[in-house]
Amino acid sequence: xxxxxxxHKRRRTFVAxxxxxxxxxxxxxxxxxxxxxxCSYKILPDGERQIVDxxxxxxxxxxxxxxxxxxxxxxxxxxxxxxxxxxxxDLFEVFSNTPRLATAVLWxxxxxxxxxxxxxxGIGRRGASERVAHFLLELGARLSIVGLGSKAGxxxxxxxxxxxxxxxxxxxxxxxxxxxxxxxxLITFRDGVVTFDDYDRLVEFAEFELTYLDxxxxxxx
Amino acid sequence: xxxxxxxHKRRRTFVAxxxxxxxxxxxxxxxxxxxxxxCSYKILPDGERQIVDxxxxxxxxxxxxxxxxxxxxxxxxxxxxxxxxxxxxDLFEVFSNTPRLATAVLWxxxxxxxxxxxxxxGIGRRGASERVAHFLLELGARLSIVGLGSKAGxxxxxxxxxxxxxxxxxxxxxxxxxxxxxxxxLITFRDGVVTFDDYDRLVEFAEFELTYLDxxxxxxx
DNA sequence: CGCCTAGTTGAGGTAAGTCAATTCACGTGG
DNA sequence: CCACGTGAATTGACTTACCTCAACTAGGCG
Numbered sequence: 001x002x003x004x005x006x007x008h009k010r011r012r013t014f015v016a017x018x019x020x021x022x023x024x025x026x027x028x029x030x031x032x033x034x035x036x037x038x039c040s041y042k043i044l045p046d047g048e049r050q051i052v053d054x055x056x057x058x059x060x061x062x063x064x065x066x067x068x069x070x071x072x073x074x075x076x077x078x079x080x081x082x083x084x085x086x087x088x089x090d091l092f093e094v095f096s097n098t099p100r101l102a103t104a105v106l107w108x109x110x111x112x113x114x115x116x117x118x119x120x121x122g123i124g125r126r127g128a129s130e131r132v133a134h135f136l137l138e139l140g141a142r143l144s145i146v147g148l149g150s151k152a153g154x155x156x157x158x159x160x161x162x163x164x165x166x167x168x169x170x171x172x173x174x175x176x177x178x179x180x181x182x183x184x185x186l187i188t189f190r191d192g193v194v195t196f197d198d199y200d201r202l203v204e205f206a207e208f209e210l211t212y213l214d215x216x217x218x219x220x221x
Numbered sequence: 222x223x224x225x226x227x228x229h230k231r232r233r234t235f236v237a238x239x240x241x242x243x244x245x246x247x248x249x250x251x252x253x254x255x256x257x258x259x260c261s262y263k264i265l266p267d268g269e270r271q272i273v274d275x276x277x278x279x280x281x282x283x284x285x286x287x288x289x290x291x292x293x294x295x296x297x298x299x300x301x302x303x304x305x306x307x308x309x310x311d312l313f314e315v316f317s318n319t320p321r322l323a324t325a326v327l328w329x330x331x332x333x334x335x336x337x338x339x340x341x342x343g344i345g346r347r348g349a350s351e352r353v354a355h356f357l358l359e360l361g362a363r364l365s366i367v368g369l370g371s372k373a374g375x376x377x378x379x380x381x382x383x384x385x386x387x388x389x390x391x392x393x394x395x396x397x398x399x400x401x402x403x404x405x406x407l408i409t410f411r412d413g414v415v416t417f418d419d420y421d422r423l424v425e426f427a428e429f430e431l432t433y434l435d436x437x438x439x440x441x442x
Numbered sequence: 443c444g445c446c447t448a449g450t451t452g453a454g455g456t457a458a459g460t461c462a463a464t465t466c467a468c469g470t471g472g
Numbered sequence: 473c474c475a476c477g478t479g480a481a482t483t484g485a486c487t488t489a490c491c492t493c494a495a496c497t498a499g500g501c502g
Contacts, residue, residue: 042342045428050342067331073338095323099316102323109327110288113334117294120341121263121271124389128458159480168345170459175482207266349490380448391491396450443502450497459488466481472474 257302
Protein backbone atom coordinates (compact mmCIF):
# COMPACT_ATOMS: atom_id res chain seq x y z
CA UNK A 1 0.00 0.00 0.00
CA UNK A 2 3.03 2.21 0.29
CA UNK A 3 2.39 3.76 -3.09
CA UNK A 4 -0.79 5.21 -1.73
CA UNK A 5 0.98 7.23 0.94
CA UNK A 6 0.86 10.28 -1.29
CA UNK A 7 -2.90 10.37 -0.87
CA HIS A 8 -3.09 10.43 2.90
CA LYS A 9 -4.57 13.62 4.19
CA ARG A 10 -6.70 14.69 7.10
CA ARG A 11 -7.06 12.22 9.93
CA ARG A 12 -10.54 11.61 11.30
CA THR A 13 -12.33 9.44 13.85
CA PHE A 14 -15.75 7.74 13.81
CA VAL A 15 -17.51 5.87 16.57
CA ALA A 16 -19.14 2.47 16.16
CA UNK A 17 -22.59 2.65 14.64
CA UNK A 18 -22.43 6.03 12.91
CA UNK A 19 -22.57 5.75 9.11
CA UNK A 20 -19.60 7.05 7.16
CA UNK A 21 -21.21 6.61 3.80
CA UNK A 22 -24.94 6.43 3.33
CA UNK A 23 -26.77 4.50 0.66
CA UNK A 24 -28.18 6.84 -1.96
CA UNK A 25 -26.02 9.84 -1.22
CA UNK A 26 -23.69 11.38 -3.75
CA UNK A 27 -20.41 13.26 -3.54
CA UNK A 28 -18.96 11.22 -0.72
CA UNK A 29 -15.39 11.22 0.42
CA UNK A 30 -13.19 8.17 0.28
CA UNK A 31 -11.13 7.03 3.25
CA UNK A 32 -8.34 4.70 4.11
CA UNK A 33 -8.91 2.75 7.29
CA UNK A 34 -6.10 3.18 9.80
CA UNK A 35 -7.41 1.30 12.82
CA UNK A 36 -10.57 -0.58 13.73
CA UNK A 37 -13.05 -2.51 11.64
CA UNK A 38 -15.84 -1.31 9.37
CA CYS A 39 -18.43 -2.99 7.18
CA SER A 40 -20.13 -2.09 3.92
CA TYR A 41 -23.71 -3.21 3.51
CA LYS A 42 -26.91 -2.76 1.63
CA ILE A 43 -30.40 -2.45 3.05
CA LEU A 44 -33.22 -3.90 0.97
CA PRO A 45 -36.57 -2.10 0.76
CA ASP A 46 -38.08 -4.77 3.02
CA GLY A 47 -35.54 -3.97 5.72
CA GLU A 48 -33.29 -7.00 5.25
CA ARG A 49 -29.60 -6.26 5.43
CA GLN A 50 -26.78 -7.88 3.51
CA ILE A 51 -23.23 -7.11 4.55
CA VAL A 52 -21.03 -7.06 1.48
CA ASP A 53 -17.64 -6.99 3.13
CA UNK A 54 -15.74 -6.08 6.24
CA UNK A 55 -12.87 -3.62 6.06
CA UNK A 56 -9.75 -3.92 8.15
CA UNK A 57 -6.80 -1.55 8.55
CA UNK A 58 -5.23 -0.70 5.22
CA UNK A 59 -8.44 -1.06 3.24
CA UNK A 60 -10.17 1.62 1.21
CA UNK A 61 -13.58 2.84 2.30
CA UNK A 62 -16.02 4.26 -0.20
CA UNK A 63 -13.78 4.19 -3.24
CA UNK A 64 -16.55 2.85 -5.45
CA UNK A 65 -18.96 5.53 -4.25
CA UNK A 66 -16.51 8.19 -5.28
CA UNK A 67 -15.74 6.75 -8.68
CA UNK A 68 -19.38 6.10 -9.55
CA UNK A 69 -20.27 9.47 -8.06
CA UNK A 70 -23.14 7.88 -6.15
CA UNK A 71 -23.35 5.43 -3.31
CA UNK A 72 -25.20 2.16 -3.79
CA UNK A 73 -24.29 1.02 -0.29
CA UNK A 74 -23.65 2.20 3.24
CA UNK A 75 -20.54 1.89 5.38
CA UNK A 76 -20.52 1.86 9.14
CA UNK A 77 -17.78 1.31 11.69
CA UNK A 78 -17.98 -1.98 13.58
CA UNK A 79 -15.66 -0.64 16.24
CA UNK A 80 -14.48 2.90 16.80
CA UNK A 81 -12.23 3.64 13.86
CA UNK A 82 -9.55 6.01 12.67
CA UNK A 83 -9.39 6.93 9.02
CA UNK A 84 -7.52 9.29 6.78
CA UNK A 85 -9.68 11.15 4.35
CA UNK A 86 -8.77 11.10 0.67
CA UNK A 87 -9.96 14.15 -1.19
CA UNK A 88 -11.88 13.34 -4.32
CA UNK A 89 -10.47 16.25 -6.23
CA ASP A 90 -7.01 14.94 -5.43
CA LEU A 91 -7.79 11.44 -6.48
CA PHE A 92 -8.58 12.33 -10.05
CA GLU A 93 -6.16 15.19 -10.39
CA VAL A 94 -3.30 13.12 -9.14
CA PHE A 95 -3.96 10.53 -11.82
CA SER A 96 -2.52 12.94 -14.34
CA ASN A 97 0.68 13.57 -12.45
CA THR A 98 1.22 10.11 -11.06
CA PRO A 99 0.02 7.34 -13.36
CA ARG A 100 1.60 4.76 -11.07
CA LEU A 101 -0.92 5.87 -8.51
CA ALA A 102 -3.77 5.29 -10.91
CA THR A 103 -2.56 1.74 -11.35
CA ALA A 104 -2.31 1.28 -7.60
CA VAL A 105 -5.86 2.47 -7.09
CA LEU A 106 -7.10 0.25 -9.88
CA TRP A 107 -5.30 -2.64 -8.25
CA UNK A 108 -6.96 -1.90 -4.92
CA UNK A 109 -10.36 -1.77 -6.58
CA UNK A 110 -9.75 -5.07 -8.32
CA UNK A 111 -8.64 -6.78 -5.15
CA UNK A 112 -11.81 -5.48 -3.55
CA UNK A 113 -13.90 -6.94 -6.32
CA UNK A 114 -12.11 -10.27 -6.05
CA UNK A 115 -13.10 -10.44 -2.40
CA UNK A 116 -16.72 -9.70 -3.19
CA UNK A 117 -16.65 -12.40 -5.87
CA UNK A 118 -15.28 -14.95 -3.45
CA UNK A 119 -17.98 -13.94 -1.01
CA UNK A 120 -20.62 -14.34 -3.70
CA UNK A 121 -19.42 -17.84 -4.50
CA GLY A 122 -19.53 -18.75 -0.85
CA ILE A 123 -23.11 -17.63 -0.40
CA GLY A 124 -24.25 -19.15 -3.67
CA ARG A 125 -22.66 -22.55 -3.52
CA ARG A 126 -21.27 -23.43 -0.11
CA GLY A 127 -23.18 -25.03 2.73
CA ALA A 128 -23.48 -23.07 5.97
CA SER A 129 -20.60 -24.79 7.81
CA GLU A 130 -18.13 -24.51 4.95
CA ARG A 131 -19.27 -20.94 4.40
CA VAL A 132 -18.59 -19.88 7.97
CA ALA A 133 -15.28 -21.73 8.07
CA HIS A 134 -14.15 -20.30 4.75
CA PHE A 135 -15.12 -16.81 5.76
CA LEU A 136 -13.21 -16.90 9.01
CA LEU A 137 -10.17 -18.33 7.24
CA GLU A 138 -10.24 -15.60 4.64
CA LEU A 139 -10.54 -12.94 7.27
CA GLY A 140 -7.55 -14.47 9.02
CA ALA A 141 -5.51 -14.43 5.83
CA ARG A 142 -6.30 -10.77 5.22
CA LEU A 143 -5.46 -9.86 8.80
CA SER A 144 -2.18 -11.75 8.62
CA ILE A 145 -1.07 -9.61 5.69
CA VAL A 146 -1.31 -6.51 7.83
CA GLY A 147 0.15 -8.22 10.89
CA LEU A 148 -3.06 -8.60 12.86
CA GLY A 149 -3.42 -12.35 12.67
CA SER A 150 -1.63 -15.67 12.30
CA LYS A 151 -2.34 -19.34 11.78
CA ALA A 152 -3.14 -19.46 15.48
CA GLY A 153 -6.02 -17.02 15.23
CA UNK A 154 -6.92 -13.35 15.58
CA UNK A 155 -8.98 -10.80 17.47
CA UNK A 156 -12.37 -10.40 15.88
CA UNK A 157 -14.88 -7.78 17.04
CA UNK A 158 -17.79 -9.18 15.04
CA UNK A 159 -21.02 -10.31 16.67
CA UNK A 160 -22.88 -13.38 15.50
CA UNK A 161 -25.52 -11.03 14.12
CA UNK A 162 -22.99 -9.31 11.90
CA UNK A 163 -21.64 -12.65 10.79
CA UNK A 164 -25.17 -13.77 9.93
CA UNK A 165 -25.87 -10.64 7.89
CA UNK A 166 -22.64 -11.14 6.01
CA UNK A 167 -23.13 -14.82 5.31
CA UNK A 168 -26.79 -14.75 4.36
CA UNK A 169 -27.76 -16.87 7.35
CA UNK A 170 -29.83 -16.34 10.47
CA UNK A 171 -27.94 -15.56 13.65
CA UNK A 172 -29.45 -18.64 15.25
CA UNK A 173 -27.99 -20.82 12.57
CA UNK A 174 -24.60 -19.12 12.76
CA UNK A 175 -24.57 -19.95 16.43
CA UNK A 176 -25.31 -23.61 15.77
CA UNK A 177 -22.67 -23.81 13.07
CA UNK A 178 -20.04 -22.26 15.32
CA UNK A 179 -20.86 -24.77 18.01
CA UNK A 180 -20.57 -27.58 15.51
CA UNK A 181 -17.18 -26.37 14.25
CA UNK A 182 -15.97 -25.96 17.82
CA UNK A 183 -17.09 -29.48 18.73
CA UNK A 184 -15.26 -30.81 15.68
CA UNK A 185 -12.10 -29.24 17.04
CA LEU A 186 -11.70 -27.04 13.99
CA ILE A 187 -12.17 -23.46 15.14
CA THR A 188 -13.32 -21.56 18.20
CA PHE A 189 -14.88 -18.10 18.13
CA ARG A 190 -15.49 -16.83 21.62
CA ASP A 191 -15.16 -13.55 23.51
CA GLY A 192 -14.00 -11.65 20.46
CA VAL A 193 -11.23 -14.08 19.60
CA VAL A 194 -11.05 -16.52 16.71
CA THR A 195 -8.80 -19.50 17.44
CA PHE A 196 -7.82 -21.98 14.75
CA ASP A 197 -7.85 -25.24 16.68
CA ASP A 198 -6.63 -27.23 13.70
CA TYR A 199 -5.66 -24.96 10.84
CA ASP A 200 -4.82 -27.62 8.27
CA ARG A 201 -7.94 -29.64 8.83
CA LEU A 202 -10.01 -26.47 8.73
CA VAL A 203 -8.47 -25.46 5.40
CA GLU A 204 -9.31 -28.87 4.00
CA PHE A 205 -12.83 -28.79 5.40
CA ALA A 206 -13.58 -25.34 3.96
CA GLU A 207 -11.75 -26.05 0.70
CA PHE A 208 -9.90 -22.83 1.28
CA GLU A 209 -7.51 -21.56 -1.37
CA LEU A 210 -5.70 -18.27 -1.38
CA THR A 211 -5.47 -17.25 -5.06
CA TYR A 212 -5.70 -13.49 -5.17
CA LEU A 213 -4.55 -12.99 -1.62
CA ASP A 214 -1.16 -14.36 -2.67
CA UNK A 215 -0.56 -11.03 -4.31
CA UNK A 216 0.70 -8.60 -1.75
CA UNK A 217 0.75 -5.43 -3.79
CA UNK A 218 0.25 -3.71 -7.11
CA UNK A 219 2.08 -5.01 -10.12
CA UNK A 220 4.45 -2.14 -10.37
CA UNK A 221 6.48 -2.59 -7.24
CA UNK B 222 -17.65 3.77 -23.48
CA UNK B 223 -16.43 6.03 -26.24
CA UNK B 224 -13.37 7.00 -24.25
CA UNK B 225 -12.20 3.45 -24.49
CA UNK B 226 -12.08 3.44 -28.27
CA UNK B 227 -8.40 4.17 -28.13
CA UNK B 228 -7.80 0.74 -26.72
CA HIS B 229 -9.52 -1.30 -29.38
CA LYS B 230 -7.09 -3.53 -31.20
CA ARG B 231 -7.17 -6.91 -32.84
CA ARG B 232 -10.60 -8.40 -33.47
CA ARG B 233 -11.13 -12.04 -32.51
CA THR B 234 -13.90 -14.65 -32.40
CA PHE B 235 -14.70 -17.41 -29.92
CA VAL B 236 -17.30 -20.13 -30.15
CA ALA B 237 -19.71 -21.02 -27.37
CA UNK B 238 -18.22 -23.27 -24.73
CA UNK B 239 -14.51 -22.57 -25.24
CA UNK B 240 -12.92 -20.77 -22.29
CA UNK B 241 -11.41 -17.35 -22.94
CA UNK B 242 -9.87 -17.04 -19.53
CA UNK B 243 -9.13 -19.98 -17.34
CA UNK B 244 -9.19 -20.02 -13.55
CA UNK B 245 -5.65 -20.16 -12.18
CA UNK B 246 -3.80 -18.95 -15.25
CA UNK B 247 -1.70 -15.82 -15.27
CA UNK B 248 -0.80 -13.28 -17.92
CA UNK B 249 -4.16 -13.24 -19.61
CA UNK B 250 -5.37 -10.75 -22.14
CA UNK B 251 -8.33 -8.52 -21.55
CA UNK B 252 -11.10 -8.11 -24.11
CA UNK B 253 -14.04 -5.92 -24.87
CA UNK B 254 -17.14 -7.81 -25.92
CA UNK B 255 -18.48 -6.69 -29.29
CA UNK B 256 -21.30 -9.16 -29.92
CA UNK B 257 -22.77 -12.16 -28.14
CA UNK B 258 -22.96 -13.08 -24.45
CA UNK B 259 -20.33 -14.46 -22.12
CA CYS B 260 -20.25 -15.45 -18.46
CA SER B 261 -17.62 -15.36 -15.76
CA TYR B 262 -17.72 -18.13 -13.20
CA LYS B 263 -15.84 -19.99 -10.54
CA ILE B 264 -15.58 -23.73 -10.08
CA LEU B 265 -15.31 -24.97 -6.51
CA PRO B 266 -13.04 -27.90 -5.66
CA ASP B 267 -16.12 -30.10 -5.25
CA GLY B 268 -17.20 -29.35 -8.82
CA GLU B 269 -19.98 -26.92 -8.04
CA ARG B 270 -20.13 -23.89 -10.28
CA GLN B 271 -21.13 -20.35 -9.41
CA ILE B 272 -21.64 -17.89 -12.22
CA VAL B 273 -20.54 -14.46 -11.06
CA ASP B 274 -21.91 -12.38 -13.89
CA UNK B 275 -22.97 -12.39 -17.50
CA UNK B 276 -21.30 -10.03 -19.95
CA UNK B 277 -23.14 -8.37 -22.79
CA UNK B 278 -21.84 -6.24 -25.67
CA UNK B 279 -19.80 -3.30 -24.44
CA UNK B 280 -18.58 -5.05 -21.29
CA UNK B 281 -14.97 -5.76 -20.35
CA UNK B 282 -13.82 -9.36 -20.14
CA UNK B 283 -10.95 -10.36 -17.90
CA UNK B 284 -9.96 -6.91 -16.73
CA UNK B 285 -9.55 -8.06 -13.16
CA UNK B 286 -7.38 -10.98 -14.21
CA UNK B 287 -5.03 -8.59 -15.96
CA UNK B 288 -4.80 -6.10 -13.14
CA UNK B 289 -4.29 -8.73 -10.46
CA UNK B 290 -1.93 -10.55 -12.78
CA UNK B 291 -3.67 -13.83 -12.04
CA UNK B 292 -7.11 -15.19 -12.78
CA UNK B 293 -9.34 -16.25 -9.91
CA UNK B 294 -12.16 -17.12 -12.30
CA UNK B 295 -12.95 -18.44 -15.75
CA UNK B 296 -14.81 -16.81 -18.61
CA UNK B 297 -16.64 -18.66 -21.32
CA UNK B 298 -18.83 -17.53 -24.18
CA UNK B 299 -22.53 -18.34 -23.79
CA UNK B 300 -23.07 -17.78 -27.49
CA UNK B 301 -20.52 -17.36 -30.24
CA UNK B 302 -18.89 -14.03 -29.55
CA UNK B 303 -16.78 -11.35 -31.16
CA UNK B 304 -14.27 -9.47 -29.05
CA UNK B 305 -11.53 -6.95 -29.49
CA UNK B 306 -8.37 -7.78 -27.64
CA UNK B 307 -6.82 -5.16 -25.39
CA UNK B 308 -3.08 -5.57 -25.02
CA UNK B 309 -1.93 -5.58 -21.44
CA UNK B 310 1.24 -3.67 -22.18
CA ASP B 311 -0.90 -0.98 -23.75
CA LEU B 312 -3.27 -0.79 -20.87
CA PHE B 313 -0.66 0.21 -18.34
CA GLU B 314 1.54 2.20 -20.67
CA VAL B 315 -1.35 4.23 -21.91
CA PHE B 316 -2.20 5.28 -18.38
CA SER B 317 0.79 7.56 -18.45
CA ASN B 318 -0.16 9.31 -21.65
CA THR B 319 -3.90 9.38 -21.16
CA PRO B 320 -4.95 9.75 -17.56
CA ARG B 321 -8.55 10.18 -18.65
CA LEU B 322 -8.34 6.64 -19.86
CA ALA B 323 -7.19 5.44 -16.47
CA THR B 324 -10.26 7.04 -14.96
CA ALA B 325 -12.48 5.42 -17.54
CA VAL B 326 -11.05 2.00 -16.82
CA LEU B 327 -11.42 2.52 -13.10
CA TRP B 328 -15.02 3.53 -13.70
CA UNK B 329 -15.66 0.37 -15.70
CA UNK B 330 -14.11 -1.74 -12.95
CA UNK B 331 -16.24 -0.02 -10.32
CA UNK B 332 -19.43 -0.51 -12.29
CA UNK B 333 -18.49 -4.15 -12.59
CA UNK B 334 -18.04 -4.43 -8.88
CA UNK B 335 -21.36 -2.72 -8.25
CA UNK B 336 -23.07 -5.39 -10.34
CA UNK B 337 -21.38 -8.16 -8.41
CA UNK B 338 -22.43 -6.53 -5.17
CA UNK B 339 -26.04 -6.32 -6.28
CA UNK B 340 -25.84 -9.95 -7.26
CA UNK B 341 -24.41 -10.84 -3.86
CA UNK B 342 -27.26 -9.10 -2.11
CA GLY B 343 -29.77 -10.95 -4.24
CA ILE B 344 -28.35 -14.34 -3.42
CA GLY B 345 -27.88 -13.55 0.25
CA ARG B 346 -31.16 -11.95 1.10
CA ARG B 347 -33.81 -12.38 -1.56
CA GLY B 348 -36.18 -15.32 -1.90
CA ALA B 349 -35.99 -17.37 -5.09
CA SER B 350 -38.87 -15.65 -6.90
CA GLU B 351 -37.74 -12.13 -6.15
CA ARG B 352 -34.20 -13.14 -7.01
CA VAL B 353 -35.11 -14.44 -10.45
CA ALA B 354 -37.37 -11.47 -11.16
CA HIS B 355 -34.76 -8.98 -10.02
CA PHE B 356 -32.06 -10.63 -12.04
CA LEU B 357 -34.05 -10.60 -15.25
CA LEU B 358 -35.01 -6.97 -14.68
CA GLU B 359 -31.41 -5.97 -14.14
CA LEU B 360 -30.31 -7.78 -17.25
CA GLY B 361 -33.03 -5.94 -19.14
CA ALA B 362 -31.84 -2.61 -17.83
CA ARG B 363 -28.27 -3.31 -18.86
CA LEU B 364 -29.34 -4.45 -22.31
CA SER B 365 -31.48 -1.37 -22.78
CA ILE B 366 -28.47 0.85 -22.26
CA VAL B 367 -26.77 -0.70 -25.28
CA GLY B 368 -29.97 -0.82 -27.30
CA LEU B 369 -30.63 -4.53 -27.00
CA GLY B 370 -33.71 -4.41 -24.81
CA SER B 371 -36.71 -2.36 -23.70
CA LYS B 372 -39.49 -2.39 -21.15
CA ALA B 373 -41.22 -4.91 -23.38
CA GLY B 374 -38.47 -7.48 -23.08
CA UNK B 375 -35.30 -8.78 -24.75
CA UNK B 376 -33.64 -11.73 -26.43
CA UNK B 377 -31.91 -13.91 -23.88
CA UNK B 378 -29.75 -16.87 -24.85
CA UNK B 379 -29.45 -18.25 -21.32
CA UNK B 380 -30.61 -21.73 -20.42
CA UNK B 381 -32.34 -22.48 -17.15
CA UNK B 382 -29.18 -24.30 -16.11
CA UNK B 383 -27.08 -21.16 -16.56
CA UNK B 384 -29.68 -19.15 -14.70
CA UNK B 385 -29.58 -21.65 -11.86
CA UNK B 386 -25.79 -21.51 -11.62
CA UNK B 387 -25.92 -17.75 -11.54
CA UNK B 388 -28.64 -17.49 -8.93
CA UNK B 389 -27.45 -20.18 -6.55
CA UNK B 390 -30.53 -22.30 -7.19
CA UNK B 391 -31.18 -25.68 -8.75
CA UNK B 392 -32.40 -25.71 -12.33
CA UNK B 393 -35.52 -27.53 -11.22
CA UNK B 394 -36.37 -24.73 -8.85
CA UNK B 395 -35.64 -22.06 -11.46
CA UNK B 396 -38.12 -23.80 -13.70
CA UNK B 397 -40.80 -23.77 -11.03
CA UNK B 398 -40.18 -20.13 -10.22
CA UNK B 399 -40.41 -19.14 -13.88
CA UNK B 400 -43.71 -20.94 -14.18
CA UNK B 401 -44.97 -19.19 -11.08
CA UNK B 402 -43.96 -15.76 -12.38
CA UNK B 403 -45.55 -16.52 -15.73
CA UNK B 404 -48.80 -17.63 -14.10
CA UNK B 405 -48.82 -14.40 -12.08
CA UNK B 406 -48.72 -12.50 -15.35
CA LEU B 407 -45.44 -10.83 -14.43
CA ILE B 408 -42.82 -12.13 -16.84
CA THR B 409 -42.43 -14.84 -19.48
CA PHE B 410 -39.13 -16.45 -20.44
CA ARG B 411 -39.60 -18.85 -23.32
CA ASP B 412 -37.76 -19.81 -26.51
CA GLY B 413 -34.88 -17.47 -25.81
CA VAL B 414 -37.06 -14.43 -25.25
CA VAL B 415 -37.81 -12.60 -22.02
CA THR B 416 -41.13 -10.75 -22.10
CA PHE B 417 -42.16 -8.34 -19.37
CA ASP B 418 -45.89 -9.03 -19.12
CA ASP B 419 -46.41 -6.32 -16.53
CA TYR B 420 -43.26 -4.27 -16.07
CA ASP B 421 -44.47 -2.02 -13.27
CA ARG B 422 -45.90 -4.80 -11.19
CA LEU B 423 -42.73 -6.82 -11.72
CA VAL B 424 -40.56 -3.93 -10.56
CA GLU B 425 -42.66 -3.65 -7.45
CA PHE B 426 -42.62 -7.39 -6.83
CA ALA B 427 -38.83 -7.63 -7.17
CA GLU B 428 -38.22 -4.36 -5.32
CA PHE B 429 -36.08 -3.34 -8.23
CA GLU B 430 -34.16 -0.07 -8.11
CA LEU B 431 -31.69 1.22 -10.61
CA THR B 432 -29.10 3.15 -8.60
CA TYR B 433 -25.75 2.67 -10.30
CA LEU B 434 -27.24 1.83 -13.66
CA ASP B 435 -28.56 5.38 -13.83
CA UNK B 436 -25.04 6.42 -14.58
CA UNK B 437 -24.35 6.00 -18.26
CA UNK B 438 -20.68 6.78 -18.41
CA UNK B 439 -17.51 7.82 -16.64
CA UNK B 440 -17.47 11.06 -14.70
CA UNK B 441 -15.29 12.91 -17.12
CA UNK B 442 -17.33 13.28 -20.24
C1' DC C 443 -35.55 -43.25 -36.73
C1' DG C 444 -33.13 -42.60 -32.45
C1' DC C 445 -30.27 -39.78 -29.66
C1' DC C 446 -29.31 -35.67 -27.13
C1' DT C 447 -30.22 -31.56 -24.73
C1' DA C 448 -33.62 -28.36 -22.50
C1' DG C 449 -37.51 -28.05 -20.26
C1' DT C 450 -41.38 -29.77 -17.16
C1' DT C 451 -43.59 -31.90 -13.33
C1' DG C 452 -44.27 -34.97 -9.06
C1' DA C 453 -42.85 -37.02 -4.54
C1' DG C 454 -40.20 -36.93 -0.69
C1' DG C 455 -36.01 -35.26 2.02
C1' DT C 456 -33.18 -31.78 4.38
C1' DA C 457 -30.80 -27.59 5.41
C1' DA C 458 -31.80 -23.58 7.26
C1' DG C 459 -35.42 -20.29 9.02
C1' DT C 460 -38.72 -18.64 12.68
C1' DC C 461 -40.41 -18.25 17.16
C1' DA C 462 -39.56 -18.39 21.74
C1' DA C 463 -37.46 -19.15 26.23
C1' DT C 464 -33.20 -18.95 29.01
C1' DT C 465 -28.75 -17.49 30.40
C1' DC C 466 -25.07 -14.40 30.96
C1' DA C 467 -22.26 -10.11 31.03
C1' DC C 468 -22.55 -5.49 31.38
C1' DG C 469 -23.88 -0.88 32.58
C1' DT C 470 -26.80 2.46 34.92
C1' DG C 471 -29.47 4.59 38.23
C1' DG C 472 -32.02 4.35 42.68
C1' DC D 473 -25.04 -2.47 46.79
C1' DC D 474 -28.72 -4.21 44.38
C1' DA D 475 -32.62 -3.95 40.98
C1' DC D 476 -33.27 -3.40 36.51
C1' DG D 477 -32.77 -3.16 31.49
C1' DT D 478 -30.36 -4.24 27.40
C1' DG D 479 -27.93 -6.78 24.03
C1' DA D 480 -25.35 -11.13 22.80
C1' DA D 481 -25.19 -15.86 22.96
C1' DT D 482 -27.47 -20.31 23.48
C1' DT D 483 -30.70 -23.95 22.91
C1' DG D 484 -35.25 -26.44 21.76
C1' DA D 485 -39.44 -27.25 18.94
C1' DC D 486 -41.53 -26.61 14.79
C1' DT D 487 -41.95 -24.85 9.90
C1' DT D 488 -40.59 -24.09 5.23
C1' DA D 489 -38.07 -23.05 1.11
C1' DC D 490 -35.44 -25.24 -1.67
C1' DC D 491 -32.96 -29.60 -3.14
C1' DT D 492 -32.59 -34.33 -5.02
C1' DC D 493 -34.11 -38.03 -7.52
C1' DA D 494 -36.66 -39.51 -11.10
C1' DA D 495 -39.84 -39.82 -14.83
C1' DC D 496 -41.67 -37.83 -18.85
C1' DT D 497 -42.17 -34.46 -23.00
C1' DA D 498 -40.73 -31.86 -26.90
C1' DG D 499 -37.70 -30.10 -30.30
C1' DG D 500 -33.26 -30.39 -33.21
C1' DC D 501 -30.26 -33.07 -35.92
C1' DG D 502 -27.19 -36.82 -37.66
